Structures are given as structure tokens and as C-alpha cells.
Amino acid sequence: xxxxxxxxxxxxxxxxxxxxxxxxxxxxxxxxxxxxxxxxxxxxxxxxxxxxxxxxxxxxxxxxxxxxxxxxxxxxxxxxxxxxxxxxxxxxxxxxxxxxxxxxxxxxxxxxxxxxxxxxxxxxxxxxxxxxxxxxxxxxxxxxxxxxxxxxxxxxxxxxxxxxxxxxxxxxxxxxxxxxxxxxxxx
Amino acid sequence: xxxxxxxxxxxxxxxxxxxxxxxxxxxxxxxxxxxxxxxxxxxxxxxxxxxxxxxxxxxxxxxxxxxxxxxxxxxxxxxxxxxxxxxxxxxxxxxxxxxxxxxxxxxxxxxxxxxxxxxxxxxxxxxxxxxxxxxxxxxxxxxxxxxxxxxxxxxxxxxxxxxxxxxxxxxxxxxxxxxxxxxxxxx
DNA sequence: CCCATATGAGACACCTTTGTCTCAGGCAGG
DNA sequence: CCTGCCTGAGACAAAGGTGTCTCATATGGG
Numbered sequence: 437x438x439x440x441x442x443x444x445x446x447x448x449x450x451x452x453x454x455x456x457x458x459x460x461x462x463x464x465x466x467x468x469x470x471x472x473x474x475x476x477x478x479x480x481x482x483x484x485x486x487x488x489x490x491x492x493x494x495x496x497x498x499x500x501x502x503x504x505x506x507x508x509x510x511x512x513x514x515x516x517x518x519x520x521x522x523x524x525x526x527x528x529x530x531x532x533x534x535x536x537x538x539x540x541x542x543x544x545x546x547x548x549x550x551x552x553x554x555x556x557x558x559x560x561x562x563x564x565x566x567x568x569x570x571x572x573x574x575x576x577x578x579x580x581x582x583x584x585x586x587x588x589x590x591x592x593x594x595x596x597x598x599x600x601x602x603x604x605x606x607x608x609x610x611x612x613x614x615x616x617x618x619x620x621x622x623x
Numbered sequence: 624x625x626x627x628x629x630x631x632x633x634x635x636x637x638x639x640x641x642x643x644x645x646x647x648x649x650x651x652x653x654x655x656x657x658x659x660x661x662x663x664x665x666x667x668x669x670x671x672x673x674x675x676x677x678x679x680x681x682x683x684x685x686x687x688x689x690x691x692x693x694x695x696x697x698x699x700x701x702x703x704x705x706x707x708x709x710x711x712x713x714x715x716x717x718x719x720x721x722x723x724x725x726x727x728x729x730x731x732x733x734x735x736x737x738x739x740x741x742x743x744x745x746x747x748x749x750x751x752x753x754x755x756x757x758x759x760x761x762x763x764x765x766x767x768x769x770x771x772x773x774x775x776x777x778x779x780x781x782x783x784x785x786x787x788x789x790x791x792x793x794x795x796x797x798x799x800x801x802x803x804x805x806x807x808x809x810x
Numbered sequence: 811c812c813c814a815t816a817t818g819a820g821a822c823a824c825c826t827t828t829g830t831c832t833c834a835g836g837c838a839g840g
Numbered sequence: 841c842c843t844g845c846c847t848g849a850g851a852c853a854a855a856g857g858t859g860t861c862t863c864a865t866a867t868g869g870g
Contacts, residue, residue: 592775
């Protein structure tokens, strides 16, 4: 049977280019996705049963990247602020994909969402809660809100970079410093 | 001719209910919009030539609300931090509509966007720049980024409230405190 | 060389949404 | 009461996207 290694590789490449396109134009057609991947619509359909399956696969990719970033950031090590800095740095390459999935998830109103998000949310919430309990973070901003805010800032940052309103090199600094330090000057 | 006062009123009501629906389900059909407004699709089409026209009208509404909020917040008066607090408070009722338009604008890739946004962006940017020049705000976060971040936090806040992850009463505090003060405790 | 497999191109029907139209009913003002 | 206007309901075609199919082709392994 034709279960070759290149199948997976091709699928991965298609997924990457689909992510790159859909993060820029979330309403792109299956035809556009195929064209962007350099394959025909028929082959795209052979990899992903339909548009839904493609989005689901992108969701799995996004979840995997998030969990890898969480893994790499060691959120339980050292000061919570440092963990947040490591996390944002690790998650930066996935920010655009995350922003796409974030808005896409709002459309899956009825259906239950992938359990992976709950795991990631829980780990992020735990990190912010740890920061509160260690006295680093203020306690009037709930961990759930800080998690949401992180998503929102990642999306806004990705969008601002794509629009050229923020330099790509400043992405980390802008997000981390605003999230941790806010706009006000410290005395 | 039939240019009665109630024409405008009805259109306004339709617009409001369309905003309420589309902010929850951005892919709602013209039929769903009409049904939500309690009118028929034919009458909806008599008010708005098409879906595009409806979204444009919502955009005008959002811009008008933003400018009204800016007006009410007196962004040039007193400390910049206070102006930001007043602004977020004034703009809170429009946050969901803003979030809808924010993502919707990403689809109008080719076309030029409404000039109103540029005006609003300029005023927000001016406010943040004023805060920097007065020494209140840090200078390593650019005014353009603070503007984008405000949009992002408003959207994330509206979404978090809609999902029940943040209490509606905390909306202001969560957004303003994170934007101005950040997550870290002040000494 | 031969064959299997994957691919590209295209045709096709189907569905959803949209925009337009017509027609009948209701309501208010004259 | 009559008339004009607005409205709702429904029909209709057109457009766009999707999913499925067929067929010819090329490419690589045996």
C-alpha cells in the first residue's frame, strides 16, 4: 500500500501553507488554499476531506504548537514573570495561527470545542495564579482574564505586525511589557 | 412622498438589532438579521441595499459611537491616564460592535477602509503620545502599539464577557488596569 | 520496459446565500 | 369609504463554493 513517508511530509507542507494563507485571508477558498500550496483542489481534498477537516487539522497544529511552546517555556520554573516572557517568546511564531483559530472558534458556537484548548487555558491560568500566589502579580486581575488578554494581545500584535504598524522585532517586547508592566511608567 | 420620521427610527432599530446579532454570530444570514429585527428580508433590503451596505452602515455606527466616546472622554484634559480611564468607560458599550468591525475589516483587504478609523486612530495615538510626553507613560511602547493593544483588549474583554469568563461589571477595571498598570504588582 | 500510484484538470450536481421581483393584505390619512 | 403606501410572503434566477467523479498523464519502483 502507498503509506509512504512523503505522504505525511506533503500533508505537513500543505498544512503550513494553508496556515500562512488563512491567517492572512480567513475566507480563502479551497481553491485558493490548494493553489497556494502548489497542488490541485483534488489533491487537497485527498489530504483533507473538506474545509472543516482542514480547519480541524489547523486547530490540532495550533494546539500542538501551543503545547510545545508551553513545554519549552517551563511555566513552573522560576519567577512567573520570567515564565511569561519565555512563553511569549516561544509562542510568537504561532501567534498569527492562534489569532485565526481564535476568531474561527467563535463560529463553532454550537459544537463543543477541542479539549486541547481547555488544557492550554488551564496551564496558562495556572501560571498566572502562581504569579499571584507568589506575590509577583496583582490579585485584582483574574487569571482567566489575564489568559484572555494574552490571547487578545497576541492576536493584536500579529495583526499589527502584518499591517506594518509594529516592527516584527518589537513583537515580544511590546506584548510582554504591556502585559506585565502596563503603559504607566514605574517610579 | 413617504419621508416620515419613523423611517429613520426603524432603520436605527434595525441597525441596533443587526449589531447585537452580528456581534454574536458574525456569519449570520440576511434572513437571520431580518428575523432578529422582527422584519422580513424584503423590508431589510429596502433599508439596506445589501449585506455590504449593512456592514458599512454598522461601520458608520461604530465610528460614530467611537467618536462620541472620544468626545465624552475629553482625551486632551487632565492626566492622560485619567483620559484613558474615561475613554474605556465611555467606549465599553461599543466594544462588541468594535470587535466585530475589527475582524470584519480584515476581510476588506483590497478596498480602502473608511477614513473615520484613521481619525479615531489618530486621536488615540495622540492621547498615548501625550501621555508619553508628559512623562506618565513609558516611551518604549509606541503609541501605535498602545492603540492596537487597546482595540485588542476591548475585543478580548467583550468576548470574555460574552463567554462568561469575566463578569460584565469587571470589564472596565480589567481592561484599564491591564492596559495602564500591567500584571505586575507595584511596589 | 511495465505497472501501480499519485496527481492535475476539468466536468458535474448540489447547496447556501443573495438580490430582485411580484402580489396580496393591512393600516392610516384624506 | 377610498386610496396610497408600507409590509410580509413567496418565487425566482444568479453567483459562489463545495464535494464528488472521471480521465489522462507522469513519475518512480520492480
